[in-house]
Amino acid sequence: MMEAKTEDTVLDVRNLQTVFFTNSGLFRAVDDVSFSVRRGETLAIVGESGCGKSVTALSVMRLVPDPPGRVVGGSVTLEGTDLLSLDEAEMRDIRGNRISMIFQEPMTSLNPVMRIGDQITEVLRLHQEMTAKEAWAKAVEMLRLVRIPEPQRRAHEYPHQLSGGMRQRAMIAMALACRPALLIADEPTTALDVTIQAQILALIVDLQKTLGTGLILITHDLGVVAQTAQRVIVMYAGKKVEEATVEDLFANPKHPYTRGLMASMPAVISFGAKTDARLNEIPGMVPSLTNLPPGCAFAPRCRLAIDRCRAEYPPLQEVDAHHLAACWRATELQGAP
Amino acid sequence: MTTINFDSELRRAGAHSTRGWRRLTFLAQRYLLGTVGLVIMVLFVWMAISADLIARYDPLSVDSAQRLAAPSAAHWMGTDSFGRDVWSRIVHGARISLAVGIGATALGSTLGVIVGLVSGYLSGWVDLLFQRITDILQALPLLVLALVMTAALGPSLPNVIIAIAIPLIPTVARVIRANTLALRELPFVEAAKSIGMSETRIALRHVLPNTLAPLIVLATAQLGSTILTEASLSFLGLGIPEPYPSWGRMLSESAAEYVRTAPWLVIFPGVAISLAVFGTNLFGDALRDILDPRQRG
Amino acid sequence: MNDQRPLLEVTDLVKHYAVRGGILRRRVGTVHAVDGVSFSVGKGETLGLVGESGCGKSTVARSVLRLVEPASGAIKLNGIDITGLSKAEMRPHRRSMQIVFQDPFASLNPRMTAGDIVGEPLGVHGIATGRAQQQRVAELFAQVGLRPDQMKNYPHQFSGGQRQRICIARALSLGPSLIVCDEPVSALDVSIQAQVINLLIDLQRKNHFSYLFIAHDLAVVAHISHRVAVMYLGRIVEIADKTELFANPRHPYTQALLASVPIADPKAKRLAPMVDGDVPSPINPPSGCAFHTRCRYAMDRCKVERPALVEAGEGHQVACWLNDGTGRPQENP
């Protein structure tokens, strides 16, 4: 949001710029992205693959692989501390402690040769003065908290002995063990079946409420956004193109891309929908980040594009109260798509 | 935040050179060691091909007046106890080493591909049988098997090639088999099946070409080890017989007598072996980096 | 829906995989991948097959194409049982059925050009070679929305959506009457997904072939299908006309599945999961109704007796003991 930081602000990201140096050229993965997250709030970052949403999260964590990636501009302020100015040791004290992250692939994100209990214990002992025994007890406690049945036994098991849903629960337990101020969940349910997805999302939202953690939820699924987030950022080709409360966004999307995304999603409950009706597709492809057009990156796919769109990048403007969009024609767009 | 020179970073990443000559020079810089290896390999191949031009003397010609001459303008690497020019022998030795290296690798790889492809593709008892055979061949160290085989076949160039090639089969077969098994499950192979393509054609058209990259990587790695094995066999007196100037033989026996009085007889053939193998290894390493995406850094 | 004889009839399809172990690698367990599945697909119809991972939907797809050999059951294509046919006998029937896979990256041989990939079936079946083949491939490219000049490109030069178009062109090349789509859009981005779905719909309208459309995404299945079958642990638990199924799901699993789909509407917040726990292992599936371990309505009978798929309304079949085997009418969420 554009307004000044409040007491409640956990994370404030300003003009973040992350680039990748690749052999096919400069890759502006995150280009001038700003947002903030308040205590207990859920911010969803939504977009298609390659739009820079995951890199944004990794930039906040300062885990962008270098080479080829590098954060080249902006600031990331967590609870008043500028993370980008910390040295590596100081940053380590923050990671897993004040910010935690869970990833898309619960299958590969846990160390296969360490027991679940040990992996949770590790984070506790890294950040809190605890004996091994206390940490273990706490780990079991966390497993119980994420509703893993028989936590005592499960703590002694290895990741491969757990189902995908259970592993993601274990990841959550690990991420929340130190009661972080901010949790970043990067596509936490994409790899899971729909019934399990519902369980995990419910768990995350539930725990977030209980613990008052700020949450950044990164997803490509607008359904997930609608069900979990309070505020939403839509990203396209490394840039933030729209930001609004979830209600505003779904009721009144202001960016053609957001509208296109919503329109192209098939809906489950299409009672009256004509069988084999065509979807409203967005034509063309997601552009390569190395060869962005000079103006709005979405212009080549946009039905509403005018000459100005192709020539000049539209700035983010507040088109409604607390509703930002980067489109020359945002004000012309009204209502649900 | 420190300032970042985008241009130099990009140049390091190779962004300015995507095709043509610039791409080539970029790759040469990026895989500097591999390029060095390639240059060494090319040099040795060139040496082998144009040995008759490069060699300044007949490698077999004996000269009693020029025995054990130290390296000089006339004899760059000195002469051996027969007065034969070491440089000429090393140049001609490249032929032997490369003939054995390439011959054995090619033979072993071909047989290994056949075994691996058939084994991976047919499964069932053929696979079981082939797997047992590769088990058996793999249960003996390369040199041991090659030793027994050369002893059985007798020392000669073709026999040495065969003796070194046979122990290579299982490694290649394993890689190809594993690849084939993995490829068999891939949708494009299933798609080929679903259009009613025959199994043989699928194996040759869809499976085989996709095993080429790991095969090339493996073959380059094996090239070095076959050269070394030939040298070891010759050193033990079981490799290529005299008077062919095999590097391993040059090092063994008679040369060993001159370890101190004529060290060039020990140093140059050893350097030749090491350099040739080093070159293939460097090149193979870079090739693996390029062709095997799992290893990409 | 068609009243004609169905194009594809699958009856009691069973596919088990042996789990081997012990000293002599004897069978120590069985993966009940597909455990008695029956359905039919009419001409020009799209049957959606939906279920969570491991429910056996892909095995059904592969069995229909005889990419895996079913253990038992019959697969009739245009009334001819193809299960017992030899490879040679099977060949002419292959022209009638084609498949599009999930992974657009692994579906194309990376060492062949797009044109060769699409043209290959024509060559194999001796339909067209040389220039004629080129010509035909160019037409197919145009049909799926690719430029003919892209024929000489290699798969890695295409984006995911374009690759899937190549796959579709390949499937189209033989003029099939049935195309099995195994999760064709689940690897694609939302905006691209819509393009591919639209393409599939357009092609069907033009060519009148049938789809067996397999997906885990209810929304996609709901959109493209005429009828939908829901699978759970190797069995179909419910099958019905699309509108009927979504309006009036009878099986608790179908209900749970529907309830779990996040709706892109913030006003419809409903994150209460309908089912707990994970899908059990298909190696030793639960006795009776396989869903009883997660079903909130499970009764004693469910644990011991397997409910059969019975008619519970017009064209609506369900396998549940509730309400005398007709399942439970959906309660309002």
Added chain:
Amino acid sequence: MRSVHALAAAALLLLPAYDLASAGEPKQGGILRVYHRDSPGSASIHEGATYSINIPFMPVFNNLVIFDQHIAQNSQDTIRPELAESWAWSSDNKKLTFKLRQGVKWHDGKPFTSADVKCTFDMLMGKSQQKFRQNPRKSWYDQVSDVTVNGDYEASFELKRPQPALISLLASGYTPVYPCHVSPAEMRTKPIGTGPFKFVEFKANESIKLTKNPDYFKKGLPHLDGIEFTIIPNRSTAILGFVSGKFDMTFPTEVSIPLLKEVKSQAPNAVCVVEPINVSTNIIVNSSSPPFDNIDIRRALALALDRKAFVQILFEGQADIGGTMLPAPGGLWAMPKEMLESIPGYGPDINANREEARKLMQKAGYGPDKRLAVKVSTRNIPVYRDPAVILIDQIKSIYIDAELDVVDTAQWFPKVARKDYTLGLNLTGNAVDDPDQSFYENYSCGSERNYTNYCNKEIEKLFDQQSAETDVAKRKKLVWEIDKKLQEDVARPIIFHARQGSCWQPYVKGITIMVNSSYNGYRYEDVWMDK
């Protein structure tokens, strides 16, 4: 020669004669450490034909008679009694009688008697129940009809015809007396002798250990506590070991000229000698099939040889050129230089010789444009291979393109026996510098070692004539004539007679390297170490 040759010098010989270098009171004790060039196939001297067996095992045994261990040139005059106290020829020169020493005990404590002598020679003649696995020198006793005993301490050899050379054969290191009560198989693994040292152990490829025999019949001997042979096949490793002081002595007559240089530079104090080993390097020519059935081509081959070049390359000049018999000064039977140089191919003008050879080749239909392609077969051992390489290079000059055909040891003799070769490069060792041995073995019709199947009845007669000749001067004349004829027939062109070096540390005393045999001088009973 005297008809009766008697020598009774037992008491005298109890005091060993030393050369000047080893003068001084011998010190007792110490283990002599020697490296061995390879692992001998067995420990049984009678079953071997290589000094790899003689050197480590000669100290275990005694002969009836032995060449004086401190006179470098073996001849009939240097033969000394050992287990025999004396010997005598009968007047018709057809019976040789030995009086045996009494009180000699085998290492296992059993007494030595004439039965042991009879057993040994009966076995060598293939007459006894027990057989050697192999009996390479059976032909030495072709003229012996019987060995008889007279009581426990007298044994006689009955001959078919006079053969004065027999006593030389009996004095070779190859002719120890074996115990009757020990089987040949045991002798191969755990030899029992009467000699100055007892066998301790033989670990193949590792070591051979001998220890002092305290009950040796020569009182006060041996001086050494034992001898230890460490087997090191790699010559440079072995030499490095010697120069770094790990060994007291090299393997005798095994140090090549280049390695000798290294020893001199690394261990300047070491005592080194280079002596002929009475091994000739020669070409076996298959004259039974083309192209070498043509005497012209054979002659051309002989004329093409540049023997000096061989000697220069392989021995830095330190080897001898001659005919069949070992050249002087080491050898006793070599023909004079002028006579040698009159043989085709031995002349000093190599170019002229080769010119003549080319003419002969052209006569046979070959020339620069029609070259003769042949194979030179030889064994896969450097001493065989190296001269073959030079040979191939040399005959290029007479339009012969030869390719080396390296034959595995196991296949060499079967191949040669099959006549499956054109040219072969071969080594012929002579245990005793005596014409009987070399002529009969290598040139007589039907001899197993006559690989070329050279058979000339006229020469055969001369063989017998010289063999029975008791007058040394007359015998020499005959021998020269035979030798020259053999060379002119290109029966088996001799290229050179090798020399090899032996080195020992300066504190090792009492070693004498023989100059006309490398098989006879290793009793080592009076070797001692001055430290």
Added chain:
Amino acid sequence: MFAYIVRRLALMLVTLFGISVIIFVLLRVVPGNIVDILFDAAGFVDPTDKANLEKELGLNLPIYQQYLNWIGGLLHGDLGYSYVSEKPALQEILPRIPITARLAALALLFSASIGIPLGVLSAVHQGSRLDYTLRVVSLSGLSLPSFWLGLLILMASVSMFGSMPIYNPNPKTWTEAFAIYAVPAMAVGFRSAALTMRITRSSMLEILRQDYIRTARAKGASEASVNYRHALKNAILPVITVIGIEAAFLIGGLIVTETVFNIPGVARFLVEALRWRDYPIVQNLVMLIAVVVVVANFTVDMLYAAIDPRIRYGD
């Protein structure tokens, strides 16, 4: 697990049986036999003596009979008699095993203790100058013929210390024991160390790209903890395979090394026996080597199971 082990053991027996047949047949194909070689010393072959000798050694029997005799004996622990030394083959082979085993163990120890840490170092500093240097060194380790390296070491040893290690079964001092065993072990172990290093490096690089490494970093684990606690334990698996295979393949390297350093071990014995066509020794040595290889592979698989909880063989 038990079933798996039993199955593996059965397959091992099949492999060993196959080797026994192959080696037996190969040796019979070899032209010329021990008898020819024994006669070689005599300078000629006497056909009757040869026949007698072949009979004595049992070489006149049909091949299958010879094979059955050998295998029958083997199963009773009777390895037959060496043709050359006429001693029981067991008695010839047994004392040489510890020598080679000691060398191999030292070489492995050397290669693991050098190769693994350097491999980790190289991977962690990927792309750095250190990485480059280590890669070049390790590649040269794979390129130098071990016999040449041995020769160079001996040359250097003599010119520097005026002495060189000569094998002595009972080394008197620690330095002598070191010279006798450690120097050749290093000469042969250089290659294995290089190989271990390379495998460790590439394995580490691959593991460092895994998601759980990112997880570990996201937890705030230090680089050391990430590299050693998280990555190395996963990366070590392929390294174990390589060391396992290398343990067996060291025998190949030891053949030349034992020759150069004149060590009377099993490996050199094989070459000598082969030269002598001493079938009982060659056969049994090859079987011994095969057993070592097969057991090494088996051990590696068991170690895998011990280290990687995902692997539970069998059911």
